[in-house]
Amino acid sequence: MPVVDLEETLLPGVGVRYEMRCASGQMLGIVVQREGGAEIAVYDRRDPDRAQGMFRLSPDEADAVAEVLGAPRLTQRFADLSKEVPGLQSARLGITPGSPFDGRPLGDTRARTLTGCSIVALVRGADVVPSPGPEDVLRGGDVLVVIGSGAGLAQLEHRLTGRE
């Protein structure tokens, strides 16, 4: 994946501020508020510190935009969740084409029984399947959003790539 010039700063009491220098040379500012709303800004050319011409999104609108753009937002939520419970971590594990589970149902991974990890979402391109069931068939290129212990995640990653 090409490296994206994305800078993240905490805004205490407000949320998180992201600043991205796009390859096109434009600067994009996003503030994700803790209540779920968001602000999207561009920066003034004469005063590059000043945000200008913004969208102010309600939590529902922010969700809608996030769904349009993809799944990272979902992962972020689980990252937040895993911060609250010591020892719990989240990860995005890819199903590479040629993985032993490419074309097999999710249940066949026996992730929960063998590694104690929970698969909370299945990301396929722009689609997100929240809480996928054991009958959902995996395909190469899918990404699983998983929460579990550090050791369990490592174990599952090995299992999914077939390097057990």
Add this chain to the structure above:
Amino acid sequence: MDHVAALLVELGLLFAGLSLLGILARRLGLSPVPFVLLAALAVGNGGLAPLDTAEPFLTAAAEIGVVLLLLTLGLEFSATELFSSFRRHAPSGVVDLVLNAPPGFVAGLMLGLPWEGALALAGVTWISSSGIVARLLGDLGRLANRETPAVLAVLVLEDLAMALFLPLLVVALAGSGPTAAIAGVGLAVGAVVLVLFAAQRHGHRLGRLLSHDDDEQVLLRLVGLTLLVAGGAQAMGASAAVGAFLVGLALPASFAERARAILAPLRDLFAALFFVAFGFATDPGAILPVLPAALALAVVSTATKMGTGWFAARRDGVAVPGRLRAGTALVARGEFSIVIAGLAVTAGIAEVGPIATGYVLILAVAGPVITRFAEPAALRRPAFAPT
């Protein structure tokens, strides 16, 4: 009218009046705090219509108001935010203290206050109003600005410093001498550090203990725990406010969000009563003579706050216009200056009341106005106005 009827009618009129003041303040884009203070001065002691029957209730409600203000302040920032602000912006916090507390202290001594009173006034000029500033940044559409993290970090550090300053002040006001004051601060530092680390490891347990599907249960448990801790802190000679602040800090971020939502209306109600009670306890006739001094102090501490914001924003590599915005945004003083002054007044140094009231009245109004003018005139339009 019998007693109950008089009490209810007085309180009803009071809340109706507060509602009107709130609407007026919002219209003008200002904080309601100075309006409430002004109205309380006008009606209260020596004013137009002293609310005699409601007075005992107001006094008790004011204490709860302070506790809830500090509890929600503790809930506002997570331990992660505190640590990261401290790591990145500690020098800005030091500059903030060094520039803004001395004007209040010197002014207090020049006005002939005892040193404990001057110490309280130092706190009044030091602490910006996080309520006013945070709201202002949102209203003016500055949240995404590059200087905003530095501004918010200064507010966080001030709030953390309050947890150390309040016990120092309470011990000093009790007249127990410098050794006891230092011991009090040592104890407070220990308590804050302990709570922050305990919150990191075991905060989720406390969260689980307090959480329940039913909002009513959460409210009762949270308020119960907070009042117990606040009462305990007060009994130990620390400040009830600090106990409440520590409870807020100890709660995990996941629970804090729900707690904030549940507590907000209760906090607003009791905090408003606190400002009313403070205004009532202040003699309006005593403010006029100290108004020139309050104005001079406001001018000096506006300059020092702008210096603080300038310094903090420059450390983040922000250019001159952004530094000006950061400096002017921090000028507003409000609720916590009143909390500090309230402690001094309760301890018997009544002279702090009028000067602090005059000072907050000036800067709670002037601060937001000044920072609007820090924007280039052509761009000074309401943020997010549909075009």
